[in-house]
Amino acid sequence: MQKAYEFDFVYDTQAAFRLLLEALSNPGRIVELGPLARKLGGAYAMPLTVAAVLLDNEVSFAVCGSPALAEKITELTLAKTAAVSKADYIFVTENADWQEAVQTAKCGTLRDPHKSATVILCTADLQAGKLQRISGPGIKAVQEIIMCPELQAALGKRDEQEYEYPLGLDFFVLDQRGCLMGIPRKTRIESR
Template identity: 35%
Template sequence: MKGDQAFDLVHDSQLIYREMLEAVSRPGTISNIKTVLTKLPDSPVNPGLIGMALTILDGETSFAVVPEFSKLSSYIQQKTGSRVETLDQADYILMHDLSLVPSFSEVIETIKKGTLIDPHDSATLLIQVKSFSATNGAPYILSGPGIASESQVPIEGLPENWEKTRQRANKEFPLGIDFFFVSQAAEILSIPRTTRIRKA
């Protein structure tokens, strides 16, 4: 690997994991994992997306890449020992370029959402977006557990009406899917299934 230091799957992933936990516990809060991503100079896509994947994937988990990108899949397999699975069976879905996804809603409809016996047997989405910029991003209002009243966050780079697609997928709580977003600046944002969201 190029660079002065290699990404440490123990220490560096722990840092990212802490930021991901913070994002989950406080939906709408934007965390930054940029400090460790200089150690991923050979990542085939946004290092922020790769950093999260290296943190949560291991030999006991599976993933799918949307759209398909063999270089990315091979990279993650080599680094984590995780296995590639079909979209409807994968534990984690990595969406690295939404502009190349023909139907966002079709992807959401296909991925697993858990069962009443095991609602956590559902997929988690890791989605690359452009930014959380108030200048360019569409503003959304979040409410629910972990949010005192309401939280407003702008997200740039998502398909039109994606939040309605998410709402349909999560309508039978506790079944549903959890979302992580990562910006080009390696900022992360979580919107768990328990969070309500609407356009501002």
């Protein structure tokens, strides 16, 4: 029997999960997801790796910018597609309209804050941008990171919505080089 992917959906998914957890637990830290993603191959290896970890037939997702990616995610995970406003996970491809994702994504309720969406933002290079200061849980005082313009704008738009604690959106940012960064819902961009 010939496998469709080199990616092992038991061991590689566990390894990728640990990397996602490390990225979200340490806001601004860049982790290398590329070696695992390359095992899936293709143009959408990075978002498909994240989808393989986070999605199953119990959750919904939306894709902004690529019907082909939506089809591949459904094929790989059996997750259901949904409107951006109802999706548990929102994948935003390069050059897609991230504003819709951030403005209309569900943010949970005070009773069920875990029912908020997670936005997976794809960019060419997550370190191609300006130096920014971030603060929040998981960060000692303030941390400086280089942030791509798409993420900076998306976080600014998220912050404009002034979600009441513990509501909000979590972000994962992926780039073509295989890098991953996690930004939890309570991480904020500080004024310089």
